[in-house]
Amino acid sequence: MEEKKLVDLLSDLKHRIFPRPFERLAVSGKRLVGVEIGVYKGLHAASLLEHLDIERLYLVDPYEMYREYEEGKTHYGIDQDPLYLARKEAAERLAPHASKVTWVYKKSVEASSEIPEGLDFVYVDGNHAEAFVSADILSFYPKIRPGGVLGGHDFYNGFCREHDGVIRAVTKFAIQHDLPLQVELPDWWIRK
Numbered sequence: 001m002e003e004k005k006l007v008d009l010l011s012d013l014k015h016r017i018f019p020r021p022f023e024r025l026a027v028s029g030k031r032l033v034g035v036e037i038g039v040y041k042g043l044h045a046a047s048l049l050e051h052l053d054i055e056r057l058y059l060v061d062p063y064e065m066y067r068e069y070e071e072g073k074t075h076y077g078i079d080q081d082p083l084y085l086a087r088k089e090a091a092e093r094l095a096p097h098a099s100k101v102t103w104v105y106k107k108s109v110e111a112s113s114e115i116p117e118g119l120d121f122v123y124v125d126g127n128h129a130e131a132f133v134s135a136d137i138l139s140f141y142p143k144i145r146p147g148g149v150l151g152g153h154d155f156y157n158g159f160c161r162e163h164d165g166v167i168r169a170v171t172k173f174a175i176q177h178d179l180p181l182q183v184e185l186p187d188w189w190i191r192k
């Protein structure tokens with residue numbers, strides 16, 4: 001196989017392997033309270049629930065094709081149907097964990113007022129444009145307890161430049177606040 005195809009395949013595989021580095025390496029402890037921003041079909045939410053000791057997981061996703069969601073239009077098309085189907089699939093997939101899950105069907109920044117303080121972790125994987133990732137970080141970092149973890153997906157996608165905004169937003173935040181950034185692809189995280 002030619003080199004580029006092999007690199008693309010390996011990058012793609014890293015996204016499909018669960019548990020991801022975030023739940024393997026970044027987060028531990030008992031009775032955790034956390035948030036996932038951007039849930040889609042619930043694959044990673046299921047992994048969080050299966051691999052961590054979770055008391056409550058807030059799942060934030062509007063399942064809405066809004067005007068500024070450019071990458072969404074590329075991946076899911078411009079109409080609502082794929083996201084409605086994803087919402088249904090996520091609800092079915094996560095039904096066995098329903099007692100531990102609180103759904104917030106809103107965009108992340110609007111949802112943040114419904115999320116409590118003192119979180120053990122937040123995983124950012126919603127709109128990957130730089131401005132949206134920065135807004136997610138600014139809205140949710142203050143809600144994390146000291147020692148808790150802010151992290152997310154798609155720090156680097158060798159095969160997919162559309163996620164470069166994640167690298168910019170996360171790196172700027174880490175440098176501005178002099179925080180140690182850890183990366184184990186495809187995830188990133190910062191311990192507060």
Ligand SMILES: C[S@@+](CC[C@H](N)C(=O)[O-])C[C@H]1O[C@@H](n2cnc3c(N)ncnc32)[C@H](O)[C@@H]1O
Pocket residue numbers: 036037038039040041042043044045060061062063064069072083086106107108109125126127132153
């Ligand atoms: C890449 S998918 C999430 C995949 C999921 N975290 C996983 O790994 O299984 C991105 C999701 O983010 C959602 N999304 C887009 N903009 C958002 C926003 N502003 N706030 C929260 N979620 C958003 C989309 O509806 C979509 O379901």
